[in-house]
Structure formats: structure tokens, C-alpha cells
């Protein structure tokens with residue numbers, strides 16, 4: 001079985017939000033959620049970037065008088081999420097980090113929070129499951145950056161500047177189709193300082209959810225390869241969350257990496273939530289990147305536990321289905337290994353200190 005390292009999931013938040021119900025316990029197999037250790041082993045998953053996305057408080061998603069999702073004559077638009085408070089973000093983030101430490105402890109050496117490149121290669125040879133800690137949105141970071149090193153010491157190795165809302169550092173795209181990611185202004189001065197500091201510490205900067213101006217600012221400033229952990233190709237599905245040809249080329253030039261997600265709404269040309277989507281649509285996005293730049297810049301970034309998945313890859317144990325479709329489309333073993341984990345390893349080697 002080909003080992004798989006996945007560039008994005010929201011499992012930590014999902015485990016936290018279920019509270020005491022404990023339907024999904026990471027160490028036991030269940031049918032709830034998309035990832036646990038047993039289903040990971042069944043699917044070949046050896047590790048992943050585990051994200052902390054702090055949800056907006058007090059948003060009534062079901063409000064009929066003031067719906068967040070609005071259909072337009074040729075697509076949809078989701079109302080922009082408002083900014084969130086720093087202290088709330090910090091407390092939420094710290095609770096999840098504590099839970100992650102507890103999980104690592106309970107797992108008795110089977111799970112490891114990764115802090116450097118050697119640790120991840122050792123985990124692979126010793127059959128241990130690797131967790132790379134990531135924040136999806138930098139709201140827990142103080143704008144003077146005084147607590148960034150503290151989070152680095154706690155294990156933070158990958159940081160998305162924004163989720164789909166504005167913050168002190170930059171501007172995330174609202175969910176909209178059809179529309180380009182060119183919405184809103186670029187990085188703030190705080191954002192520019194954050195990029196420098198991440199380069200200095202060796203924290204991987206993630207450009208998923210950022211708008212086009214912010215992307216270009218990071219491309220100009222950052223000395224590290226450019227990464228988008230979970231996205232799709234704008235030319236195939238014209239949603240704000242997907243990356244344009246210009247962005248793809250800049251990522252290639254930086255020797256960076258693009259993780260492709262599995263969410264039908266951001267993959268299908270119609271942007272419809274089709275649970276019966278064929279996995280060949282995922283491969284269409286992968287093919288596009290491979291042909292436009294090359295095989296060294298493409299990987300998986302599923303978004304498991306963060307969104308609805310197609311039935312054919314309804315949880316992590318179904319990964320072999322996707323590998324089979326890639327094989328059918330002519331990918332060699334060497335190419336498959338790059339897509340499945342080796343490209344992520346190269347990025348970590350080049351980015352971390």
C-alpha cells in the first residue's frame with residue numbers, strides 16, 4: 001500500500017466540538033467523522049497536517065430571515081464571516097492543543113506531534129502516526145507576534161494567515177461562485193511582519209483561503225516555497241477558494257506545493273454539492289497542475305472532517321479508491337509516491353529549521 005500524508009484536515013476541532021458524546025475517539029474505529037487511527041491505517045494514512053480552525057461565535061447559520069447562503073442567477077454567495085476576537089481564538093486554540101497533548105499521551109508512542117524533519121522520517125520507518133500542528137487563520141497570534149514563539153515551542157509548524165474572513169494580518173476570500181479570488185485588500189503591516197517571523201522560525205506558511213492580493217504579497221516577501229494546503233484549480237471550478245493559473249505558476253517557480261481537496265462543491269465545474277461525484281474529478285485537478293507545472297508540486301489536502309466528502313472517498317479508509325483512479329490514469333509508482341507523501345516531506349525539509 002502506498003503511504004499517504006494528507007495536507008489538511010479539521011479532525012482536532014471535530015473531536016473537540018463533540019464534547020462529551022465521544023462518538024469519534026481518535027484511537028478507536030468508529031463510523032462517525034472521517035478520520036481515526038484505525039481507519040487511517042486501513043487507508044494507508046501515515047500522518048497529516050492537523051488544523052485548528054477557530055469557528056465564528058454566534059453565527060446563526062439557519063436564520064431564514066437573514067440567510068448566509070444566497071443563490072445568484074448563475075451561482076451562489078456566502079455572506080462574509082465577520083472577524084473573531086483574539087482572546088476567544090487563543091482560548092479555543094489552547095484547549096485544542098491541550099487535547100492534542102492528551103491524545104499523544106494516551107496513544108502510548110503510536111502518535112507523535114512532529115517538530116522537525118528527522119522526527120517525521122523516523123515516524124515513517126517506525127510505523128508511528130505523524131501529526132503536524134497547523135492553525136487555519138492566525139487569530140490566536142498576537143498582532144505584535146509576542147506569542148508566536150510560544151506556539152512554535154508548543155509544536156506549531158504550519159500557519160494559514162487567514163480563514164475565509166478578515167483578520168489583523170490579511171483578508172480571506174468569502175465563498176462565492178463564479179468569482180475569482182481577487183476580492184479585498186492585501187496583507188496588513190502586521191501580516192508582513194508575520195511572514196518574516198515565520199520564515200525566521202521555520203514555520204510553513206499556508207496560503208489556503210487567502211485572497212489574490214494577499215497571495216501576491218506573500219509571494220513577494222516569503223523566502224520559503226509557497227504552499228496552498230487545500231484548494232482546487234480555478235480554471236476547472238471557478239470558485240473563490242480555488243487558485244488561478246497565475247498563482248499556480250508562481251507556486252511552481254517557488255518550488256512550492258498545492259494540496260488538492262476532495263470537496264465536490266469546489267471541484268465540479270458546476271460547483272454543485274454532489275455526493276455521488278466520481279473520483280476522476282479529483283484527478284482532473286491533479287492532472288491540470290502536473291501538466292501546467294509538474295509532478296513535484298502536487299499533493300493531497302483532503303479537508304476530511306471539515307466538509308462533505310464524496311461517497312467514493314467518504315472517509316480516510318477509502319484512500320485506496322483514489323490511488324486506483326490515479327493508477328488508471330497512468331501515474332507511475334514514482335509519481336504516486338510523490339503525490340501521496342514525498343512532496344510534503346520535501347517541503348518540510350526545505351521549510352523547517
Ligand SMILES: [Zn+2]
Pocket residue numbers: 136208209230306
Ligand atoms: Zn479550509
